[in-house]
Amino acid sequence: MLKHKLFPQLKLLCNQIGRPTQRLSQKSLVRQVHSNGNKLIFRQMFHNETYTFTYLLGCPVTKEAVIIDPVNDTVDRDVKYSTEMDLNLLYGLNTHVHADHVTGTGKLKERLPNFQSVISKVSGAKADKFVEHGDTLKFGKQVIECRATPGHTAGCMTYVLPDHAMAFTGDTLLIRACGRTDFQQGNSEKLYDSVHNQIFTLPEHYQLYPGHDYMGFSVTTVAEEKILNPRLTLSKEKFVQFMKDLNLAYPKLIDISVPANLKCGEISRQAMLGSEEILNK
Numbered sequence: 001m002l003k004h005k006l007f008p009q010l011k012l013l014c015n016q017i018g019r020p021t022q023r024l025s026q027k028s029l030v031r032q033v034h035s036n037g038n039k040l041i042f043r044q045m046f047h048n049e050t051y052t053f054t055y056l057l058g059c060p061v062t063k064e065a066v067i068i069d070p071v072n073d074t075v076d077r078d079v080k081y082s083t084e085m086d087l088n089l090l091y092g093l094n095t096h097v098h099a100d101h102v103t104g105t106g107k108l109k110e111r112l113p114n115f116q117s118v119i120s121k122v123s124g125a126k127a128d129k130f131v132e133h134g135d136t137l138k139f140g141k142q143v144i145e146c147r148a149t150p151g152h153t154a155g156c157m158t159y160v161l162p163d164h165a166m167a168f169t170g171d172t173l174l175i176r177a178c179g180r181t182d183f184q185q186g187n188s189e190k191l192y193d194s195v196h197n198q199i200f201t202l203p204e205h206y207q208l209y210p211g212h213d214y215m216g217f218s219v220t221t222v223a224e225e226k227i228l229n230p231r232l233t234l235s236k237e238k239f240v241q242f243m244k245d246l247n248l249a250y251p252k253l254i255d256i257s258v259p260a261n262l263k264c265g266e267i268s269r270q271a272m273l274g275s276e277e278i279l280n281k
């Protein structure tokens with residue numbers, strides 16, 4: 001009751017949803033969802049099995065949208081969600097050739113007729129559109145700038161939205177950590193330079209969204225990581241040694257993911273069943 005006094009609009013919405021005869025149409029619900037003055041529709045989604053973040057970004061004016069690092073297992077969720085939000089997905093951007101999961105861009109291409117996959121040219125992977133350092137991509141009134149950030153893999157790309165002070169760092173920079181450098185032309189010196197020259201040079205208030213998080217975090221800032229990242233605050237020499245000593249086990253799905261992702265997520269039924277078996281172990 002009190003809630004309804006404080007929020008008359010909430011009462012109206014509850015009433016409309018509650019009475020079947022007066023239910024909001026999909027279109028008017030979407031209009032209400034988007035009528036908050038935000039200039040960007042932004043959702044962060046998670047894949048529990050591989051701790052992967054997928055990001056949905058939409059232009060509230062034109063409804064054009066992009067998805068960053070979709071996972072093949074969650075394509076149904078992502079299509080349903082974008083459709084409910086009335087978004088027209090134009091691009092699926094991969095930050096790199098993933099080693100731990102199969103990208104969803106191949107499956108999304110099958111589901112959405114105008115959808116195009118995007119990856120860096122240097123990655124050597126198959127895609128509809130290749131980007132290089134300095135390129136820009138547009139969806140509606142929104143602009144994405146591409147910054148090459150090699151080191152975790154040779155073809156890693158960080159996607160920056162200057163109008164919203166956000167950057168999507170893939171596995172180059174993780175929250176209080178960074179991507180490993182022991183496969184896929186990984187190189188610790190290059191990763192250190194990429195972070196210091198392409199990410200830490202962004203204004204300090206920029207929010208950084210990583211490709212994974214294994215500790216329960218979701219977002220960080222340039223200011224935070226410049227001071228608190230235990231790896232990237234080391235000298236370059238000490239960082240290289242630290243990465244040499246990491247000794248992580250290889251990702252469980254590496255032998256399935258890398259070949260599939262080099263082909264935009266094309267995966268045989270047999271490999272798909274194999275990956276389910278590995279994840280369920």
Ligand SMILES: N[C@@H](CCC(=O)N[C@@H](CSS)C(=O)NCC(=O)O)C(=O)O
Pocket residue numbers: 050098099100171177178179180181212214248249250251252253
């Ligand atoms: N155990 C996971 C793989 C974990 C892993 O290696 N993560 C990568 C990012 S995915 S390529 C990484 O760079 N980690 C850095 C770190 O310090 O954790 C699995 O089997 O999939």
Ligand SMILES: [Fe+2]
Pocket residue numbers: 096097098099100152171179
């Ligand atoms: Fe990775």
